Amino acid sequence: MSDLLLVVFDLVLLVGLLGVAWRCLASTDLFRAVVLFITFGLLLALAWVRLEAPDIALAEAAIGAGITGALLLVTLERLRSIVVERRRGQPDEPPDPAGADALLHALHDPPPPRRTFVPALTFALVVGGLMVTALWHQPDAVGLEPVVDEHMDVSGVDHPITAVLLNFRAYDTFLELAIVLIALLGAWSLGRYDRLPARPAPGPILPGTLRLLVPVAIVTGVYILWAGSHAPGGAFQAGAILGAAGILLVLARPRDLPMAPSSPLRLGLAAGVALFLAIGIVGLLIGPGLLGYPPAWAYPLIIVIEVAATLSIALTLVALFIAGRPAGDDR
Amino acid sequence: MEWLAQQLAPGLIYPTAGAILFALGLYGLIRRHHLVLRILALNIMGSGVFMVLLGIAARGEGPPDPVAQALTLTGIVVAVSATAFALALVVRLTRITGQAVMLPGPPDDHAPVDDISREEHAPSAEYDREHRE
Incomplete structure (x- = not known):
């Protein structure tokens, strides 16, 4: 029973992770994308706990979600202030070469053009499919755990x-x-x-x-x-x-x-x-x-x-x- | 039921989800134009790789492979440094061109790029005076 519950937990967590990642990459508003990315990092920390990697979970929560999130948010603020400054800068001069929608471009990304859809999808599907196939057919190996275990007494x-x-x-x-x-x-x-x-x-x-x-x-x-x-x-x-x-x-x-x-x-x-x-x-x-x-x-x-x-x-x-x-x- | 739980063991579904995350990030990297979104896509690809590594490390009985976990830890710190540097480059590019997207060519060969950035964005005179000593 508890096995089944864990499987359900895994599936819910992974579907949630993929969904958040998808929404993050599909959003046109950058602020929204960054907030979703921070959420993604926190969910990822949960996944690392499930994979018996508490060290990585700690690092992911502190670095992956926390510090990266702070860096991304301050970058968005910087981009906004740069564009506002550029617009205010020269009122008499001819308009900025970037055009009037520069502010829009700084913090929004319009939906991508249609023509990249098929090549991008094909490429991602091929690469992902190859990876999944390789992973499924990979033989189980013990890894380096026994070797590390054997030498723990000299590690200090x-x-x-x-x-x-x-x-x-x-x-x-x-x-x-x-x-x-x-x-x-x-x-x-x-x-x-x-x-x-x-x-x-x-x-x-x-x-x-x-x-x-x-x-x-x-x-x-x-x-x-x-x-x-x-x-x-x-x-x-x-x-x-x-x-x-x-x-x-x-x-x-x-x-x-x-x-x-x-x-x-x-x-x-x-x-x-x-x-x-x-x-x-x-x-x-x-x-x-x-x-x-x-x-x-x-x-x-x-x-x-x-x-x-x-x-x-x-x-x-x-x-x-x-x-x-x-x-x-x-x- | 037993069979299903075995098929859906963490050592199998987490690496699979990691591969899907990698592909998703790749798709976003190709399709989106804004450089911050591209950096996010790269980070999601990296997280997919970490998930594959840790998922494989957790396979089998016994405790997970500490070497794979240590590598992932190293990877996370490298990823955050690379992200910080990339974001600094994006800010710099936006300052020069006014847009945070890759332009098809150099913005304008004759624009005095360096001068613009120095004049407009060097810390103000008061700031310098305050911090002179």
């Missing part, structure tokens, strides 16, 4: 996912931190910090809530970071929670952001990658190989790397939200 931690992320496949995690840093450098290369389009919210509610929320977020973040060594949690989830707290702080005073001094900020942003690489090279010199640790030292080293990675990820997420180098930075 008790949680298999943290062991894979920071020890067995440290390469992936190191390169991932590098990608996060490169994405930020890319965003910074596009220009300097631009005033956020948000207006400060009037009244005492936002500052009061923040005073209560931010300490809770910091404690939760640090706890999740510490819990990562023996239970679901770890640097990414903790970084996302701390980053979300930072984004809330930014939103509370969008007009007069206290800019962090440049060199400590840069140091913090690069700390994760730099420390990871330094420890990795020391590992190469003293024996266990690049990005390898001596088993006796594994636990403290993993904790040090995770603390630095958390700091870097949180700072990077806030910096990506603000987008643009700190003002007056290039003097």
Whole structure:
């Protein structure tokens, strides 16, 4: 009976996910699409719990739905303010080359032209059909679970996912931190910090809530970071929670952001990658190989790397939200 | 009933739904024009890939494969960084061309693109003064 209930739950969840994704991609109003996308992320977190992946569910709820949602919403506000500014800018000059419906285009997407319907549908059906066929005929394999299980005693931690992320496949995690840093450098290369389009919210509610929320977020973040060594949690989830707290702080005073001094900020942003690489090279010199640790030292080293990675990820997420180098930075 | 529950095991229907999500995202990516919608479509394709990975990892008895889960975790963080960078590019493009869609060619080779963006969008003079020290 409970099996049947679970099957019903799976089917309802998956149909809901596909429906939300479809509505999101079919909507002409961008705000609506973004809200549906955030809903999609939250439903996805539920699916990850069902697939026995609580770590991923935590990350999806915090990063996939939360941070991505905030980034998308602030982008929509930026697009709106750009178009409004362009229209107001030159009243005497000939109209903008983009035309009078530029505002419409900035936040709406007209229904797609009919001529792309058949090719797009055919292509998607072929690719999807090939994937489904391949997945159905894939033989059951045990995967790498036994191998990981066998080596847990040398990993330095008790949680298999943290062991894979920071020890067995440290390469992936190191390169991932590098990608996060490169994405930020890319965003910074596009220009300097631009005033956020948000207006400060009037009244005492936002500052009061923040005073209560931010300490809770910091404690939760640090706890999740510490819990990562023996239970679901770890640097990414903790970084996302701390980053979300930072984004809330930014939103509370969008007009007069206290800019962090440049060199400590840069140091913090690069700390994760730099420390990871330094420890990795020391590992190469003293024996266990690049990005390898001596088993006796594994636990403290993993904790040090995770603390630095958390700091870097949180700072990077806030910096990506603000987008643009700190003002007056290039003097 | 037993047979049906076996056919609809999570290890089978979740990867299938992941493949459908991927195809759906691909369809949206081709058909929609607004770049933010295209970024959403790419993210939905990515979620489909994650669902395939995690669905396969959950197959069989015993605990799920931690390597696939760790890869997915890495993927989620990479996806959010790439999305943030892509959104920054969209904002920049809109600032230059006034539209958040891909234009068929370069907007106008003779337009002083760099100058426009610097003059109009550099932080204001008061802002600079406030933050000088």
